[in-house]
Amino acid sequence: MVLLYLFKEIYTINNYNIPYYHSILRHDLYYLDLHHLRDGLCYGKSCFKGILIAMKEIVYIANSLNRYPLVYNPLITNLKANGIEVEILDSTNIWVRDYMPIQTKNGFIKFKYKTLAYDEWPQLKIDPESDYWLAVFGKFKNLINTDIILDGGNCQMNLRRDVAVITDVVFKNNPEYEKEDLINKLTELLDAKVIIIPKEYEDELGHADGIVKFIDEHSILLNDYSGYGTLNYRKKVAKILKSNALKIIDFPNYYHLMPKMTEKEFRAKYPYGDDFNPAWGYAINFFKVARLIFAPIFNIKEDKITISKIKECYPDCRVVTINCSDLSMEGGLLNCVTREYNITL
Secondary structure (H helix, E strand, O other), X not given: OOOOOOOOOEEEOOOOOOOOOOEEEOOOOOOOOHHHOOOOEEEOOEEEOOOOOOEEXXXXXXXXXXXXXHHHHHHHHHHHHOOOEEEEEOOOOOOHHHHOOEEOOOXXXXXXXXXXOOOOOHHHOOOOOOHHHHHHHOOOOOEEEEEEEOOHHHOEEOOOOOEEEEEOHHHHHOOOOOHHHHHHHHHHHHOOEEEEEOOOOXXXXXXXXXXXXXXXXXXXXXXXXXXXXXXXXXXXXXXHHHHOOOEEEEEOOOHHHOOOOOHHHHHHHXXXXXXXXXXXXXXXXOEEEOOEEEEEEOOOOOHXXXXXXXXXXXXXXXXXXXXXXXXXXXXXXXXOOOEEEEEEO
């Protein structure tokens, strides 16, 4: 049996205004790969069969996110202080999750990136054939490329990576495929059970990571839509999730409390924004890597409810809160601007 020596260090962060979280403890650098457990290991109160596999976590972030320093700096500082490697991409597109490869149980899949309004906004452009991006994607061993269009934000996988929740916008984006054929192909590529849910009403982008978030293999968070009258939509999604043996836990959503802003005002204040499709209040788009969670807040009293819910659902995780009031107006939050990978050493 292989044992790894795990160490921790104390860091104090004084330079950034991070409510609810002012000092952090360095996280374990290596994690259990439960798929490789075979013979005799006890961890806390639980006993498993097997060995420990040395892993490291890497998180990718675009350098263009630095236009929001109160997001960019706390993200990088806390990741590094917790022993998580950070790779900074030279990209004008801050939505890293959408165009970076998706990790499966056995490797990495590079889907075709052609997101909503891709041809309208130069800042979204990614040229996968350029020398720079060939070098970036070349770091992923045994990378599989496919012509299927699927934004990473529209593929929510559980920890085991054997279940993926995707919205039905994937059918619209890939009209050359019959629905059944596309589901079968996604199942094959992702090596996972694929659950299709309807996209939110009037949301043409249709990303699943603004709707659901896995807690574990059996439980999933689902937006509480009671604040703005889309309960029928929630019922449809809940029915599908329950039919796939998933326990549903409602998660607070405060989109209905968003400050009013016209598209003209949006264009003046956020010149780098693409479509006017704010994600304000969609705290379910928090970012989890290892046992660390970055939770978006919006400077409202209800933020406390959000943080409390996250701690209740992920009791073994540390929580870092980041004010995303401005970032959210561009249409995404912390899960959207990051992409994490578990790499075996």
